[in-house]
Amino acid sequence: MNEKVRETIFRKVGQEPFAQKFGIQLLELEEGYSKVGMKFTPDMENFLGMAHGGALFALIDEAFETASNSHGTIAVALNMNITYISPPSPESNLIAEAREFSKTQKTAVYDIKLHDEQGHLIASCEALVYRKGTPLPFLNE
Amino acid sequence: MNEKVRETIFRKVGQEPFAQKFGIQLLELEEGYSKVGMKFTPDMENFLGMAHGGALFALIDEAFETASNSHGTIAVALNMNITYISPPSPESNLIAEAREFSKTQKTAVYDIKLHDEQGHLIASCEALVYRKGTPLPFLNE
Amino acid sequence: MNEKVRETIFRKVGQEPFAQKFGIQLLELEEGYSKVGMKFTPDMENFLGMAHGGALFALIDEAFETASNSHGTIAVALNMNITYISPPSPESNLIAEAREFSKTQKTAVYDIKLHDEQGHLIASCEALVYRKGTPLPFLNE
Amino acid sequence: MNEKVRETIFRKVGQEPFAQKFGIQLLELEEGYSKVGMKFTPDMENFLGMAHGGALFALIDEAFETASNSHGTIAVALNMNITYISPPSPESNLIAEAREFSKTQKTAVYDIKLHDEQGHLIASCEALVYRKGTPLPFLNE
Numbered sequence: 001m002n003e004k005v006r007e008t009i010f011r012k013v014g015q016e017p018f019a020q021k022f023g024i025q026l027l028e029l030e031e032g033y034s035k036v037g038m039k040f041t042p043d044m045e046n047f048l049g050m051a052h053g054g055a056l057f058a059l060i061d062e063a064f065e066t067a068s069n070s071h072g073t074i075a076v077a078l079n080m081n082i083t084y085i086s087p088p089s090p091e092s093n094l095i096a097e098a099r100e101f102s103k104t105q106k107t108a109v110y111d112i113k114l115h116d117e118q119g120h121l122i123a124s125c126e127a128l129v130y131r132k133g134t135p136l137p138f139l140n141e
Numbered sequence: 142m143n144e145k146v147r148e149t150i151f152r153k154v155g156q157e158p159f160a161q162k163f164g165i166q167l168l169e170l171e172e173g174y175s176k177v178g179m180k181f182t183p184d185m186e187n188f189l190g191m192a193h194g195g196a197l198f199a200l201i202d203e204a205f206e207t208a209s210n211s212h213g214t215i216a217v218a219l220n221m222n223i224t225y226i227s228p229p230s231p232e233s234n235l236i237a238e239a240r241e242f243s244k245t246q247k248t249a250v251y252d253i254k255l256h257d258e259q260g261h262l263i264a265s266c267e268a269l270v271y272r273k274g275t276p277l278p279f280l281n282e
Numbered sequence: 283m284n285e286k287v288r289e290t291i292f293r294k295v296g297q298e299p300f301a302q303k304f305g306i307q308l309l310e311l312e313e314g315y316s317k318v319g320m321k322f323t324p325d326m327e328n329f330l331g332m333a334h335g336g337a338l339f340a341l342i343d344e345a346f347e348t349a350s351n352s353h354g355t356i357a358v359a360l361n362m363n364i365t366y367i368s369p370p371s372p373e374s375n376l377i378a379e380a381r382e383f384s385k386t387q388k389t390a391v392y393d394i395k396l397h398d399e400q401g402h403l404i405a406s407c408e409a410l411v412y413r414k415g416t417p418l419p420f421l422n423e
Numbered sequence: 424m425n426e427k428v429r430e431t432i433f434r435k436v437g438q439e440p441f442a443q444k445f446g447i448q449l450l451e452l453e454e455g456y457s458k459v460g461m462k463f464t465p466d467m468e469n470f471l472g473m474a475h476g477g478a479l480f481a482l483i484d485e486a487f488e489t490a491s492n493s494h495g496t497i498a499v500a501l502n503m504n505i506t507y508i509s510p511p512s513p514e515s516n517l518i519a520e521a522r523e524f525s526k527t528q529k530t531a532v533y534d535i536k537l538h539d540e541q542g543h544l545i546a547s548c549e550a551l552v553y554r555k556g557t558p559l560p561f562l563n564e
Contacts, residue, residue: 012188018195021162021184043162046206047153048278053206053218054159054199061195065187077194078389079361079410081222081504083532083551085525102508102544106412107360109506109547111534121525124532126549128361128506130388137189219530220502220551222363224391224410226384243367243403247553248501250365250406252393262384265391267408269365269502271529294470300477303444303466325444328488329435330560335500336441336484340477347469347476359476363504419471 001031005072008139013066022058026066032100032108034067040088050087051122057082059096060112060125067098067110068129072136075108075129082125092116098127106131142172146213149280154207163199167207173241173249175208181229191228192263198223200237201253201266208239208251209270213277216249216270223266233257239268247272283313287354290421295348304340308348314382314390316349322370332369333404339364341378342394342407349380349392350411354418357390357411364407374398380409388413424454428495431562436489445481449489455523455531457490463511473510474545480505482519483535483548490521490533491552495559498531498552505548515539521550529554 006029013019013026022044028035036059044055060082068075088094095115102109112125147170154160154167163185169176177200185196201223209216229235236256243250253266288311295301295308295318304326310317318341326337342364350357370376377397384391394407429452436442436449436459445467451458459482467478483505491498511517518538525532535548 009188016186016188016193017184018187018193043158045157046159047150047157048210048215050217052157052159052202053221054195054202057198057202058195061193061198065194069189074189076191077225079222079224079363079506080194081220081361081363081549083220083502083525083549084218085530085532086527101547104509107508109508124524124549126504126506126547220365220504222408222502222504224361224408226389226391227386242406245368248367250367265383265408267363267365267406291470298468298470298475299466300469300475325440327439328441329432329439330492330497332499334439334441334484335488335503336477336481339480339484343475343477343480351471356471358473359507361504361506362476363502365502366500 001070002072004139005070005136009066009069012138019062022055024059024062029066029070031070032067032103034063034070034098036063036096038094040090040092040094053084056114056123059094060114060123063096063098063112064110064127067100068108069136074132074134074136076132078128078130080125080127082123084123085121088116088122094122142211143213145280146211146277150207150210153279160203163196165200165203170207170211172211173208173244175204175211175239177204177207177237179235181231181233181235194225197255197264200235201255201264204237204239204253205251205268208241209249210277215273215275215277217273219269219271221266221268223264225264226262229257229263235263283352284354286421287352287418291348291351294420301344304337306341306344311348311352313352314349314385316345316352316380318345318348318378320376322372322374322376335366338396338405341376342396342405345378345380345394346392346409349382350390351418356414356416356418358414360410360412362407362409364405366405367403370398370404376404424493425495427562428493428559432489432492435561442485445478447482447485452489452493454493455490455526457486457493457521459486459489459519461517463513463515463517476507479537479546482517483537483546486519486521486535487533487550490523491531492559497555497557497559499555501551501553503548503550505546507546508544511539511545517545
């Protein structure tokens with residue numbers, strides 16, 4: 001993929017306040033592919049003492065956002081469908097990987113899987129973007 | 142609805158670290174219905190400077206979690222389908238309302254709408270839980 | 283709504299081979315709204331002797347297709363999320379209603395509910411279209 | 424997989440009136456995997472002259488039903504999320520493959536892809552079942 005795009009997205013995610021709230025890190029980025037990681041800590045629990053769906057979604061969404069913008073043009077989320085499979089163990093390191101399996105001029109679709117470090121599947125997501133075609137705005141910052 | 146359940150869920154959401162990350166407040170709670178609010182602040186932006194999908198989802202998920210546990214027994218999220226409609230304006234006050242439209246012994250389904258204070262629709266979600274039937278664990282704390 | 287569009291869609295559905303396979307009838311059509319009906323007959327059962335998900339979907343999809351094209355311009359399905367709630371009784375008359383709850387220049391979103399004649403909810407669907415903007419091709423046939 | 428289950432499902436699909444409406448054939452069946460085929464014929468068009476979403480869904484649903492019942496116990500559809508990617512060409516031979524990627528005691532989740540014979544992706548689906556645990560009723564017929 002374009003090195004400038006990759007470098008810029010890594011830098012932008014490193015500065016993103018949302019990613020910092022959850023300690024999310026971008027680990028790998030290719031065109032149409034992204035891998036992100038996060039440690040599941042007690043501040044991500046819901047009032048039942050389980051992982052908050054919103055914390056798991058945060059990691060999935062970061063994988064989706066970076067993979068769908070990896071072509072260097074703006075992609076906007078239209079729809080996400082998430083299925084929760086089994087809750088993560090406390091203190092586990094979570095990994096989300098987004099893989100593009102369709103790209104047309106206007107849309108692209110991603111399969112996103114959330115695993116723990118032992119490879120147990122935590123959640124799965126299918127997600128659709130609208131591709132605006134305009135270049136990412138910050139490439140020349 | 143059962144007053145003890147209501148009071149306890151209000152208290153628990155008030156203490157939830159996840160809700161505090163986003164400044165989410167529980168506004169109303171009835172059996173099968175919940176209304177939550179959050180101010181969209183700059184720390185919720187993604188690297189394109191738009192609202193992070195994960196921040197919008199956080200509010201939707203809090204409405205879902207509180208509505209689906211409002212019967213006093215544990216409900217576990219199985220599936221959520223979110224459609225993004227239009228991005229919120231900076232500093233807008235966002236409201237998510239979850240309404241149960243089906244409840245059987247084992248499952249329940251919710252329609253969740255995310256609006257800004259002018260009533261513009263930001264996102265819509267249909268969400269499914271598995272109802273375990275066991276009472277919420279913290280009612281006698 | 284435009285009377286020519288309404289009349290044409292009624293005529294087209296009446297001639298549609300797919301609708302005839304299931305005995306689907308268009309009952310009402312307004313801009314952004316459609317109501318269709320079908321009798322659940324034994325040839326719609328799956329090999330477990332229950333209503334085939336594909337038969338229930340057929341009725342839902344016909345409501346979606348007619349509602350989303352009711353503005354007189356072509357709408358193309360992007361995503362549908364269906365939740366099955368309870369199976370219909372044999373020989374029951376099924377009704378699907380599609381209601382548009384969002385319409386922008388490029389997209390529109392529909393809530394579609396499938397009921398039997400007693401009002402029991404059989405299935406629910408949230409569905410998204412891409413709006414091409416070009417007029418329906420057969421209005422001047 | 425259990426040969427009796429395989430044989431029985433092949434026979435049952437061969438007799439299913441719904442499958443016959445669309446000329447759907449079961450091609451392969453393993454535990455957690457199914458492959459089905461159908462020719463896209465003019466009677467499957469919608470009133471815009473494109474493939475009816477309900478016809479594409481019929482094939483996807485048949486793959487889902489056979490894969491999810493391949494363990495020999497009853498599985499009931501809870502949720503399906505379908506994304507339409509590109510319409511099939513007239514007279515093309517369509518193939519749907521369902522692959523189970525998660526199975527717990529109570530639920531299982533499937534990735535279902537619909538292709539034409541050239542391998543073009545037509546639609547993608549993620550689908551969730553509730554596993555009742557009771558044996559398929561017709562194994563001893």
